[in-house]
Amino acid sequence: MGSLIEARGLTKNFSGLAAVSSVTLSCDRGMIHAVIGPNGAGKSTLINLLSGELRPTDGQILVDGVNVKGYGPTKMSLLGVGRSYQRTNIYPNLSVLENCNIAVQSRLEISMRFFGAVTSYPDVEARSKQVMQRLQLDSLAHKKANELSHGEQRQVEIALALATEPKVLLLDEPLAGMGAEESLRMVELLRNIRSDFAMILVEHDMDAVFALADHLTVMVNGEVIESGKPEVVRLSRRVQEAYLGGDIDE
Amino acid sequence: MILRKVLPALILLGLVCLPLWGDRFYIQFASKILVMIIFVSSLNLLVGFTGLVSLGHAAFFGFSGYVLAILSPLDSPMNFFVAFLASILSVGVLGAIFGALVLRTKGIFFIMSTLALGEMLFYFLHDTNLAGGSDGMYINVRPNLSLFDWWHLDLANVIHFYYLTLILLFLVLIVIRRIIASPFGRVLTGIRVNEHRTKAIGYNTYKFKLVCFVIASMIAAVGGFLAAVQYGVVNPEMVGWHVSGHALMMVILGGKGTVLGPVLGTTTLMLVEEGFQMLTKHWQLLTGVVIVLVALFLPKGLVGLKIFKKAP
Amino acid sequence: MDAVTIFIQAMNGIQYGLLLFLVASGLTLIFGIMGVINIAHGSFYMIGAYLAWSFMGWIGNFWLGLFVGVVVAFVLGLVLEFLFIRFLYDKDHLQQVLVTYGLILIFSELRSVIWGDDVHSVAIPALLDGSIQLTENLAYPVYRIWLSSVCIVIAILMFLGIQHTRLGMMIRAGESDREMTKALGINIGLVYRFIFALGVSLAAFSGMISAPISSVFPGMGGQVLIVSFVVVVIGGLGSIKGAMVAALLVGLIDTFGKVTTLHIFGVNIFPEMAGMSIFALMALILMFRPQGIFGREH
Numbered sequence: 135m136g137s138l139i140e141a142r143g144l145t146k147n148f149s150g151l152a153a154v155s156s157v158t159l160s161c162d163r164g165m166i167h168a169v170i171g172p173n174g175a176g177k178s179t180l181i182n183l184l185s186g187e188l189r190p191t192d193g194q195i196l197v198d199g200v201n202v203k204g205y206g207p208t209k210m211s212l213l214g215v216g217r218s219y220q221r222t223n224i225y226p227n228l229s230v231l232e233n234c235n236i237a238v239q240s241r242l243e244i245s246m247r248f249f250g251a252v253t254s255y256p257d258v259e260a261r262s263k264q265v266m267q268r269l270q271l272d273s274l275a276h277k278k279a280n281e282l283s284h285g286e287q288r289q290v291e292i293a294l295a296l297a298t299e300p301k302v303l304l305l306d307e308p309l310a311g312m313g314a315e316e317s318l319r320m321v322e323l324l325r326n327i328r329s330d331f332a333m334i335l336v337e338h339d340m341d342a343v344f345a346l347a348d349h350l351t352v353m354v355n356g357e358v359i360e361s362g363k364p365e366v367v368r369l370s371r372r373v374q375e376a377y378l379g380g381d382i383d384e
Numbered sequence: 385m386i387l388r389k390v391l392p393a394l395i396l397l398g399l400v401c402l403p404l405w406g407d408r409f410y411i412q413f414a415s416k417i418l419v420m421i422i423f424v425s426s427l428n429l430l431v432g433f434t435g436l437v438s439l440g441h442a443a444f445f446g447f448s449g450y451v452l453a454i455l456s457p458l459d460s461p462m463n464f465f466v467a468f469l470a471s472i473l474s475v476g477v478l479g480a481i482f483g484a485l486v487l488r489t490k491g492i493f494f495i496m497s498t499l500a501l502g503e504m505l506f507y508f509l510h511d512t513n514l515a516g517g518s519d520g521m522y523i524n525v526r527p528n529l530s531l532f533d534w535w536h537l538d539l540a541n542v543i544h545f546y547y548l549t550l551i552l553l554f555l556v557l558i559v560i561r562r563i564i565a566s567p568f569g570r571v572l573t574g575i576r577v578n579e580h581r582t583k584a585i586g587y588n589t590y591k592f593k594l595v596c597f598v599i600a601s602m603i604a605a606v607g608g609f610l611a612a613v614q615y616g617v618v619n620p621e622m623v624g625w626h627v628s629g630h631a632l633m634m635v636i637l638g639g640k641g642t643v644l645g646p647v648l649g650t651t652t653l654m655l656v657e658e659g660f661q662m663l664t665k666h667w668q669l670l671t672g673v674v675i676v677l678v679a680l681f682l683p684k685g686l687v688g689l690k691i692f693k694k695a696p
Numbered sequence: 697m698d699a700v701t702i703f704i705q706a707m708n709g710i711q712y713g714l715l716l717f718l719v720a721s722g723l724t725l726i727f728g729i730m731g732v733i734n735i736a737h738g739s740f741y742m743i744g745a746y747l748a749w750s751f752m753g754w755i756g757n758f759w760l761g762l763f764v765g766v767v768v769a770f771v772l773g774l775v776l777e778f779l780f781i782r783f784l785y786d787k788d789h790l791q792q793v794l795v796t797y798g799l800i801l802i803f804s805e806l807r808s809v810i811w812g813d814d815v816h817s818v819a820i821p822a823l824l825d826g827s828i829q830l831t832e833n834l835a836y837p838v839y840r841i842w843l844s845s846v847c848i849v850i851a852i853l854m855f856l857g858i859q860h861t862r863l864g865m866m867i868r869a870g871e872s873d874r875e876m877t878k879a880l881g882i883n884i885g886l887v888y889r890f891i892f893a894l895g896v897s898l899a900a901f902s903g904m905i906s907a908p909i910s911s912v913f914p915g916m917g918g919q920v921l922i923v924s925f926v927v928v929v930i931g932g933l934g935s936i937k938g939a940m941v942a943a944l945l946v947g948l949i950d951t952f953g954k955v956t957t958l959h960i961f962g963v964n965i966f967p968e969m970a971g972m973s974i975f976a977l978m979a980l981i982l983m984f985r986p987q988g989i990f991g992r993e994h
Contacts, residue, residue: 185584211586223584225577236574240586244567246595251565258567298585437790439735485979488986489929492733492789496925497982499735503922504975511971625918629797636794666809672801679794680783 137162138332139184139215139302143193146179153179155356156193161302161332161349166324168335168347168364172376176356177336178220181306184334185217186210197302211240216300218291220307220336226280230271233279233290234262237297265297269323285316289323296327303331309339321345344368352376399550403543411542415614417654418549422556423607424634424646429600431632432640433564434593435576436487437495439628440502441604443482446623447505448475448605449612453521464529464539471609472602479601483594499625510620520619523612539613549610556603561643563599572596576641633675639687648686700834705951711840713947714847718902719920720927720939721854722895730888732784733792736799738921740896744769744903745912746807749816758821762904769900773893781892782885804914813914818907843905850898851940858936923950926978932991941989946974 137160146154154176161167169177182188184195186207195202197213205213225233235252238261239245252258266272269289274282279290288308295303308324309317321342324333328346337343343350344364351361354376360367367373403411423445430436451471456462486497510518529548530536537544563569571592574582583589612618621627630653638649656674660667682688723737744765751761780799784792819825820839827835858864903916910916927946931938953970981988 187584207584208586208588211584217584223578223581225574225581228573228577232570232573236570236582237585239567239570242567245571245587245592246568248566248568248599249562250567251562252567252570255567294581294585431790437793439793485982488982492727493929493986493988495733495789495793497929497978500922500926500929500975500978504972504979507971507975508969512969625922629800632790633794633797636790640790666805668801669805669809672798672805675798675801676780676795677798679791679798680780683787683791 137196138198139334140196141180141184141193142196144180144183144190144195145192146176146183146188147191152356154183154190157351157353157356157358159334159351159358159361161334163301163332164329165348166328166333166335166346167349167351168337168343169351169353170337170340170343171353174355175353177353178306179356180353181217181304181334181336185215185304211298211300214299214301215304216295216298216302217304218295218306218308220310222284222287222291224279224287224290224294227278229276229278230266230282230290230293231259231262231275234265234293234297235259237294238262238265241299262297265293268296268327269293283316285312285319288312288316288320292323301332303333305333305335305337307337308335309337309342317342403546408542411546412614413658415542415546415549415610417651418546418553419607419610419614420631420634420654421647421650422549422553422610423604424631424638424650425556425560425643426600426603426607427628427631428635428640428642428646429560429563429596429603431635432642432645433569433576434572434596435579436593436597437632438486438498439495439625439632440482440486440498440500441600441631442625442627443502443505443623444475444479444601444604445608445611445627446509446618446620447478448472448608449618449622450509450515450521451475452527452609452612453523453618454515456523456525456527458524461525461528464527464537467527468609472605475605475608476598476602479598480594483597483601487590487593487597499628502623502625502628505623506620506625509623516619518620520617520622523616523618526613526616545614549614552606552610556606557643557647560603564643568592568595633678635685636683637678637685639685642687645685645687652686700831701955704830704834704836705955706948707836707840707844709948709951710944711844711847711947712951713944714844714851715902715906716920716923716927716947717851717940717943718847718898720924720931720943721851721936722898723924724928724931724936724939725898726892726895729891730781730785732781733789734781734796734895735793735921736796736803737895737899737924738917738919739800739803740769740772740899740917741903741906741920742807742914742917743772743803744900745818745907745916746811746816746903747900748904748907749818749912750811752818758908762901765904766897766901769897770893772900773896774889776896777889777892782888785888800917804917807914816912818912820908837909839908843909846905854936923974926974928988929978930981930988932988935988935990938988938990945977949973949977 140160142158143156144154144158145152145156157180159167159169169180171177179188183190186202186205186209189204197210197215200213202210202213225236228236235258238258242255242258244255263272263275266275269292271286271289271293274286279287282290288310292305292308305324309320312320317339324346335343335346347364349362350364350367352359352367352370352373359376360370360373402414406414427438427441430438430441448471451474452462452467455467455470482498482501486494486501489497509515515521526539529539537548539545539548564572571582571587574587575589575592579589608622611622634649634653635646636649637653638645638647653674657667657671660670663670719737719741723734726732726734726737747765747768748761751765752758755761755764776799780795784795820837824839824842827837828841829835923946927939927942930945931940931942950970950973953973956970
């Protein structure tokens with residue numbers, strides 16, 4: 135099969151309780167596969183499993199056909215799985231450029247060089263600039279990350295993942311804590327870069343989800359209750375019930 | 385502006401000229417400070433640049449001296465370069481073993497296990513008779529440093545020793561400066577600021593920390609080697625955790641994560657302690673008070689003070 | 697070694713382990729609840745031992761001395777928390793290490809000023825100054841049995857407290873949930889001060905009751921601190937159960953290490969190497985289970 139990332143029967147138990155239970159999903163280049171569900175549905179756990187931060191209790195993950203059993207986050211990253219975090223996880227007291235530089239350098243075989251100055255490797259900064267451009271951060275390059283607005287910090291969060299040149303992008307609530315305007319901007323940014331990646335998107339903002347997703351999976355209590363085209367899933371009775379009988383648009 | 389360029393040059397000139405008018409005692413004391421700066425700088429590489437708070441770093445300082453003492457024949461000098469390399473390399477091996485163990489832990493666990501492993505070495509040297517036990521060992525004849533018979537340094541001569549130490553200190557500072565400005569240093573920064581993310585973007589942080597740990601231990605070994613040559617004796621206290629604790633204090637006092645910090649911190653604390661010792665037998669009490677106050681009120685160290693604000 | 701000797705050594709090892717547990721649990725408690733690494737913890741042990749020695753001289757009554765000593769240590773804990781420790785709660789470990797390291801120097805020097813640098817011994821209180829005859833020529837001292845029993849009682853009280861109180865819940869939750877602790881809405885400042893003083897008292901109490909069986913000497917604080925660190929690393933941080941198991945393990949290994957003879961190439965490597973055996977155990981744990989026997993994976 136040609137999927138860039140695929141999970142089969144993925145299960146994670148925490149002291150006997152199933153946080154994720156036999157989830158199967160896949161995603162291919164250019165596609166956005168959104169995962170939604172109420173709080174505690176296991177979405178973040180799913181992302182942590184796919185990125186190697188948690189080891190599954192059962193099931194398997196294939197990245198570009200390779201079974202990645204036992205891979206930790208570092209190996210997953212090197213294999214081409216990039217991720218962003220729900221709680222901003224960047225280098226707060228470094229500049230945006232330096233944030234990107236660290237991430238970019240992870241793809242070059244220079245990190246064990248001790249004596250040449252970083253400036254003698256202009257390639258790193260050149261690639262960082264490209265990343266910043268794509269995420270419209272270039273004007274902020276020399277600002278410290280912790281001096282940026284929340285929305286801008288969320289962009290840096292994504293930039294760090296992009297800078298590692300991933301094939302698969304796992305986005306854990308990229309819009310978390312954002313205002314309406316910032317959200318729109320982020321949706322626009324994601325739309326611009328979508329063609330290069332297989333994206334798995336966990337998000338609460340339904341407007342964003344329906345604006346972006348090609349495929350929608352709904353999780354409740356760790357299980358997938360519905361999966362398919364967004365228009366179809368939207369009308370599913372089970373999904374409507376899961377959202378407490380309310381409208382899926384919340 | 386001019387001051388900032390002239391001042392370092394003046395200090396350097398002062399250091400170079402010190403033996404010309406200095407009393408024997410002061411030259412020895414100055415050498416002692418220079419040796420300590422080497423050691424404190426190596427600890428700063430771990431604590432200040434990589435965020436690894438070690439309380440067992442003295443193990444490498446002392447062990448280096450022990451290697452020299454063990455290798456030195458009783459009645460003839462050892463070749464300086466052989467002894468130097470042997471000390472640094474043995475400590476590198478010890479650093480790799482200790483590092484491989486302690487780096488499997490994080491945060492407070494790391495602090496505790498570095499302290500414990502350092503003390504393990506202390507008890508080993510103290511309780512067994514393999515290396516002189518609690519009395520330590522003497523280096524009867526100092527290593528012989530000469531190049532093809534036409535150039536010779538007498539390490540028992542305080543002035544010669546002073547210049548050797550000064551040169552090695554400068555080399556060490558240059559090496560550290562280059563390391564932190566290199567791609568490797570960039571990864572260390574990443575680990576210090578946010579290790580979790582650094583792992584997630586594809587760095588095997590354990591490997592980088594281990595390499596850094598070994599480098600730091602080898603630089604500490606340079607200091608320990610010189611200390612052993614200077615005193616002509618090594619004892620278990622050299623690897624003890626009070627040496628590590630003091631060095632940690634000097635890192636903070638000067639300003640962690642800067643090349644200048646250990647220089648300022650070490651010099652200041654050693655001068656202050658020298659003053660205390662003249663005041664009272666219980667000078668450690670005053671040192672303790674200074675440490676508490678600095679840790680509470682000056683966490684960025686002297687480098688964080690206004691006069692140093694824009695210095696490199 | 698015959699069976700009786702092994703039995704006696706095992707009793708000694710358990711007794712040492714229980715004592716270590718008291719010290720190490722104070723360390724774990726303070727870290728688990730307040731997130732502070734207190735390397736001055738061993739100093740309180742040392743202070744306790746010297747207090748016991750002083751009070752025995754002044755009051756002449758071990759029990760009264762014990763009581764007064766615990767009160768003094770508790771007050772000392774309150775004062776120290778107020779003066780220094782409370783400023784360290786949201787600081788990084790480096791600052792905590794340095795402030796408490798400074799305290800070590802201060803205490804050690806004060807000890808030298810007040811009590812001098814001599815080694816002292818404290819007499820076993822008359823009430824417990826006997827021994828139980830095991831065989832014709834082997835006996836086991838009553839004092840050691842009493843000491844172990846006291847440690848066990850305190851340990852049980854601690855386990856009960858941790859299982860059944862909200863504070864205990866916080867300890868089990870560990871450092872990562874310190875925000876939750878704050879959310880519980882109790883006067884956290886006072887609770888912290890109380891816990892710190894409790895930890896200090898525990899350490900000092902251990903020092904006091906150990907004084908009659910070990911000598912009272914200047915370096916005893918540093919020694920017990922390091923062994924406690926080994927205990928905590930082996931047991932897993934924030935785990936009282938782990939501290940108990942590790943303390944007993946360390947106590948037994950250390951005790952048997954000192955009486956074992958093991959010849960390698962004709963050289964007896966014990967008991968000189970006995971001091972190393974517990975560190976070797978720690979190294980093994982670091983190699984195979986770096987989070988400690990009962991620690992959670994991080």
